[in-house]
Amino acid sequence: MSSGKRIDETSAWQSILSHPAENLRGALTPARIAARTIPAGGGLDYSYAAMDVDDGTIALLADVSRTLDLVGQYGALVAGAIMNPGEKRMVLHHATRGQPGGPAVKEGRDYRAFYEDERLRAASFADKVRSGDIAGSTGRRFERVVQIGIGGSDLGPRALYLALEQWARERGKLALKAAFISNVDPDDANGVLSGLDPETSLFILVSKSGTTQETLANESLVKAWLSKKPGIDPARHLVAVTSETSPLARNPAYLDSFYIDDYIGGRYSATSAVGGVILSVALGPDTFEAILVGAAEADELAMQPDLSRNASMMDAMLGVYERCVLGRPSVAVLPYTQALSRFPAHLQQLDMESNGKQVDREGKSVVIPSGPTVFGEPGTNGQHSFYQHLHQGTDIVPLQFIGFRKNQTGFDPEFEGSTARKKLNANLAAQIVAFALGKDDADPNRRFPGGRPSSLLVGDELDPRALGALLAHYENKVMFQGFAWNLNSFDQEGVQLGKKLTGTVLAKGGPSDPALSAYARLLGAL
């Protein structure tokens, strides 16, 4: 499963440690920008010209990627190896959108066909909701669709929906506006419900196990809210997305159920029924299908063994270098499009839950830092917020810019000689260069040290295909980093202790730990 080699024990890694870091001033030429801009799938390009690594370091990183057989590990993953050893599970989210490396039938079951059948069932359901053939229990057409889920059942689908809401509206595809209920805080559900009419609201309950505390509590609240209105049958307003073995499966409490399985991890589930049902209902089945097309393109590219032709693996290796060689603990994701406002929150889960680990796949403590802290907000908003720290703070934060050449919406009148789109992208170009090159000044407070590395994912327009590629690019980046660090990127044992202690607070008699009792009392929970 793993290559059996540890990254810090490879000779190429040892060479990297003694190889000098690059000074970006002087290095950032148009020729380099052209040479270091490579396809990332879905019409996107990945540009890493402004990363502070020279060609020598990149050659050594390529050597590391070959020695650790990163692409071979990816091949094993898609072919059905047990790449989640802690839970003894395969990792099959790629099969929700294609078959990179060719078809693979595992354990006598064609998983690709299973996921595709569920997608087609969701598409058919979505068409009927969108046409009004499936309506609420009082006969009125559904106008709003609400996902009830948390973590991967919330962040990915929400980020994708918001990314395409305006795109779909402009193209007449936004049949139902979507909303999301995630937090066990009842103010979350009550806030969302305050804008809804039970008669015209459809809810999608998403929990693989069917036992997620927050999601079941919110379902209970939503059912009570639906039942307040005479004539409403909650079972005709709720569908489930779950595993076939969960208590929610084939349950008459739901209008319909759609299935995933144990081989789709929550944070990797946006392209399964977890994202598929709500995105197909809200934005149209064809929109969701186009997301999958883009994701499959990025997945195919990730099969490329040559590092300089494999955008997600390049992004992964440069990130490992920043984190472990240059010692940079955080990464900022900075999309220059408001539509991606919640995409950084999705990446926060994807990256930090996958690779925020201190034990490797052999159960040994890691000896070099693992996954970084990930945060981010859209530009240009961030420029007026935390960029001060990024330009002149004492730490260097590697930056991941995302940009598009065109708007999603049509209205963009010129002001002071340029459109807003042109201003937006002029800002993005300016920031890349300002971070990389800095500026001297006699006033030390106005001095910009520069040497602050960034990469750029750039496309023509944030459409479904580009969005799918963007999503898969990051999934594959995180996967390759996990392989490089020899981590299991597909479990999350770190979330268990808190759940267990919560149970003791809620159990009869309360917790035995005196500190836990004291905090629970301070918070009014005992």
Place this chain on the structure above:
Amino acid sequence: MSSGKRIDETSAWQSILSHPAENLRGALTPARIAARTIPAGGGLDYSYAAMDVDDGTIALLADVSRTLDLVGQYGALVAGAIMNPGEKRMVLHHATRGQPGGPAVKEGRDYRAFYEDERLRAASFADKVRSGDIAGSTGRRFERVVQIGIGGSDLGPRALYLALEQWARERGKLALKAAFISNVDPDDANGVLSGLDPETSLFILVSKSGTTQETLANESLVKAWLSKKPGIDPARHLVAVTSETSPLARNPAYLDSFYIDDYIGGRYSATSAVGGVILSVALGPDTFEAILVGAAEADELAMQPDLSRNASMMDAMLGVYERCVLGRPSVAVLPYTQALSRFPAHLQQLDMESNGKQVDREGKSVVIPSGPTVFGEPGTNGQHSFYQHLHQGTDIVPLQFIGFRKNQTGFDPEFEGSTARKKLNANLAAQIVAFALGKDDADPNRRFPGGRPSSLLVGDELDPRALGALLAHYENKVMFQGFAWNLNSFDQEGVQLGKKLTGTVLAKGGPSDPALSAYARLLGAL
């Protein structure tokens, strides 16, 4: 202005460096939780029992705070000293809500009276909008209010509005729903406008200088959108919040104008007219006034020279210790209330733009790390996202929890023996203890190292007064940290270079820098 002493040169700091860090296992007793829970204003308490510092370290931090005269510097600030030396300005945001340390008239002008007069003018305007006495140009009552602003003109007001939207709705105070347009990306404005009717929409344009590129571009787009509908006079749908010397002041293009001045920094402006107009219109003038009452309480508490009675200064000093002694580069803000969903984004600006600096107030390079990276999401959502990294990652991230004993909204049916509120707070208590104490396990993948420090701001209910105190607590924390690091927390020279380079891309002829030209072309901006 500064104490003239550098923190790393104080003898107490030297003692801290050789003082052992504390092991939380065994230390986290109910007695310690009681002793280390102190008032923070507005009915809030600040609990720092789960920080990994012993009483000896706290005594030394108190010694540092006295040696650097942090409270004395705060006193000088509110009395009108030039605490923003780079821009040669006073720093007077406290005067928008009170007079900590007693009245101070500066330069012959009573600033407190000026800010209070503007608040009262905004309250009167808001009452007329809410009653319908001021209506749109076709005579229809305003139903929606939209702030156009970026950075401090967006993040703080937006965070406060979202914090109280459900609270106000439940109490019949939400007369107009608010929205925000910030990004120069036209998809942001078009997305917000797609849900609005020009006849019933009121816009608040916020720019202190009246020259902010994004805000003027968005104003131009909004005016064009308003003008598309026959019978709409944009001047009757727009008000300005600006300085008295800006081009927007006393301008017939606006229905009315409200004023701030150069002594209110953007990220500290939420309690000025920048937040006051929209919050008064949307939530009611009494709601905004109650926010100020809570903020003033926290400001008064911050005058307390005894560290163990000064919550914001304690929070500040513990943060300096984590950052500079224990070497922790990031801080996570984790509110256990969905209403504070955007409060971490506000704190990100507040902290990272204030203290993300590498030059001190004397123009010398800092020798120890300055402000950290700040990020966060509401709990329990974060538990299903990045908490894996917080529990088992290779870096330790100090945590800032926020919790409340009661809901804002009334509907909270029991499910499986407890309300959602109880579940929420049981989770919060459990997380604090899980992070602090960890858990051993024979399986290294299920081992929790513990020793992960957290603090807790806790109150009865997130009402306007508690929210005001919460806001001011963090403002004062960041201010005290700036004093401790001898930084100017009130300028932001780091944002200038990007603006300047953007201008060269948009100027006739384009930029002279070849790398900038190449990036601008790649992004379609040339």
